[in-house]
Amino acid sequence: MSTLRVLATLEATATGRAVPVTTVRHTHIADRPLVFIPLNLAGEACAPLAALVGTDRNAPELLAVPQPKDRTERFLFAARLAGHLLPYAEGFTAATEMYESGRGAKKEQRERCTDAPQLVVPNSAGVSFLRLLGRSTRFRRTEGPYAVDPSVPRLGQWLSWFTDQSEFPTSSLLLPLTQQLSAHWATGQSPTEDAHLGALMGWIDPPDGTDGPAAARWAEDPANSPPAGPATDPQFDTILSELYTAIDQAQGERHRAAAIRQLETQLLPQLLPTWQLMWRGIDRLRDIPAGRSVASRWQTDRDRFTAFSAYLADGGLPQARREHASGAARRLARLEDAADRYRSERAFDDPLVMAEYELSGEAVVGTVTGGEPDRTVTGRSGRALLRPLVTLTVQSPGRLKISDKVRSPARPGQTAEVLAIRGKGEGSYDIDFELSGGMGRSQKPPPPEGSIPKLGEEVCYTTLPTFTLPAALPEDESTPWTHGGPPQAYEPTDDDANEAWE
Template sequence: MSALATVAALRATASGDAERLTTVRHAHLDDTPFVLVPLTLAGEACAPLAALAGTDPDIPVLLTVRRPYDRTERFGFVEGLAQLLLPHLDECRAAPKEPYTAGRGKDKEERERPLRAPQLLVPNAGGITYMRLLGRLTRLRAAEGPHAVAPSVPTLGKWLTWFADRAEFPGSCLLQPLTRLLSTHWATGQSPTENANLASLLGWIEPPAGRTGAETAREREDPSAWPPAGPATDPVFDRTLDELITQYDSAPGQRGPEAAARRIDHELRAQMLPTWQLMWQGIRLLRELPPGKHVADRWAFDRRLFGEYADYLDDDGRPQARRDHAVGAARRLARMEEAQVRYDAERAYDDPLVMAEYELTGEAFTGVVTARDEERTVPGARLGSTLWRPTLTVLCELPVSLAAGTAVKSPPRPGQKAEILDVVPDGTGSAVLIQLNGGFDNKRKPPAPPGTLAALGETVTYTSIDPKSMPSALPSEEDTPWTHGGPPQPYEPTDEDAEEVWE
């Protein structure tokens, strides 16, 4: 937890209500997100028990498994989920497309990406694990031969695995747990572990009238009134469920099992409905926050990846390998690290509260422009040539840790490169001399276009972090040296991949 987040948590503890951590929303929210509230059978890693799913807050679709130990019913549950989610994916794919340019320099290429992409929201991080395990369980199933499943089952499994993989990348909004989204924007007076409880977290953020967040959160720790958000169930409910399943298995005649099945469905729905309503409450709260400037760019990248994977399934369609090979794992790790650095920098550029964290670590500073030299020039590379390089003097109330020669940028003018020329202590603060190296609408001589040069008396922030820093370059797979295993062999699924003990 950062220093400012710790202070916000202490303030929330003192006041009894949540404190805002951001001024804007740093995540995309689709107009029609696909919400999934799953439950699993206690004692097994991924035994589907029930789910509420859909895109309409008023009409959730209930999926249940009356015999959770019956593998045929489990895959029937997956088939029902596929009938809900796959048409939603196809609807997004059918949306109009927009052109974009991929690559740099000579490798630039004009492509198209869909204007829509699906967004899946689950209550907590356990929902991500559930989807990853469900994808692993289903993506290698065979649609022919012994123990065949419906063709939609392995297709859904491939998509679930892809969504779960993308959820590991910072900034991606294709699959997100709501508790993570809310905790990123609000600080509560409870621990991060307690913030994983969606009911208590929302109790802190939006308590009922006349109640504090702390009081509401304490009340919502009662599982009988506020069932767990899943995928694990409450142990007390497990005993009730076991009795209902036993009655279902032993019910006589034709109407007996039907009545028992209705009781199971009723109890499972009652367990998930409060979480379903909390999900849409949290979505509403997040929608009330204005989006950050970089949110649209990150969502455009998500839409691009969605379109590319959909095309891959049409062209090839092989399921993901059980494990990444060495080269693929290294490249994936590098992409995740770059995504984290880029996401952190973009949040700071979009939000002064996030940028304040970098001021505390010495990677940014804020001050007032006290002087500027708009006419300044320096010798160019060619003999007798000059370059227009205006300067700003920024007076900061706090000491500045960045050294002379450091490249910096200002969030309101991200396209303007700058460099620190000198840092002079001034009482308790510092005076920083900054040279501007461009960003004047391609003008090479003064005067600067209006707004491109900070005015005297203007408060400015400069930082050494850059959301557009170049990513690291790794060799292509075919150029992998022998010391690192050489070029990896492509993954080829076999019949053994789908084998499972059925006794």
């Protein structure tokens, strides 16, 4: 936990209200997200009990499973869920746009969807539930023994893809709400307590006449605010046991239907409070203006969604249970690149986030006290190059060293190199920066105004990169023998559908 986060937590404790730890929103919030609240049968790894799902806050759809231990009932639930998720996701493929990709001779026209689906679940456990549900459905056969509805394996492919994307911090395709809220507010409780959606929202948006601690205590009582799933309240499990016994012992279809209606009557009050909390949380996030990098990250999500939709439309096979060596290495490289990119973009978008790096020494903030805006140096070709000099007076140089390359959030297209660091006494330092880029090609600083920092301007410079180069990895056919050699083409087998919990 950063120093600023600790200070915000202390302030929240003192005031009884959550404290914003960002000035902008760092995730995309869709205009029409699909909210999904799952419940799982206690003691089972992946036995759906019920779910509340929908895109309209005023019209949630309850999906109940009459007997979660019955394999057939579980896949009927999956088919009903597919009836909601597949039309929602595939509906975004109708509208597309053309754009240019690449540079120079490699520039080409490509097509992508103008928008993409977004799933929102209450917490990280909801993501884990979807991952297991995707694994248990994407390999199912639609013919022969134990055949399932054709929508079930397609649902599994989509769920596996959504949960894979959620591992990238830059992606907004599948959002656990508690994680997103905690990234934008600090409360006076522990991170473990922040995983409770009701308690977290109690700090962020307490009811009139109360404060965060009181609202959180009220929400932590299952009688007031049932768990947000997938786990259920142990006391409610007792009621469930009786209801399932009544369904199993029902004589005739009419009595069984009545018992199922009674089950749904008991399930709905367990899910509706979370449904209402989730839409409140989405509203609070939507109230925060989006950072400038959010749109470009969502554009990447749209690119990935377009590619996966096309893959499925071409009859793409379900994702393998395990990556081969070269595929796993490329995925790890993409994850590392996404983490670095997200870290930098958050800081460049948000002065509060950048302040954390100032405290850690990865950024400095100071006042311009000198400079040479017309300074030139001789390049390798012998031509004079415009390289202005800016002197910044700071309280601490942090971790900056001579020759470090830095950038400013106010001028991300301009690189600066540290030329000198001089102590002035009384705890202040002068740092000389040589500027390059973002100034055109002339020998004098061109408009627009502000391309070069002016005297008296407060400027931030950081060593955080604005982009990272992707790792150079061999193609599949060049995988060395130490990593299993070139991988064989993947072909699904009947064993792929077997899971340890079944």
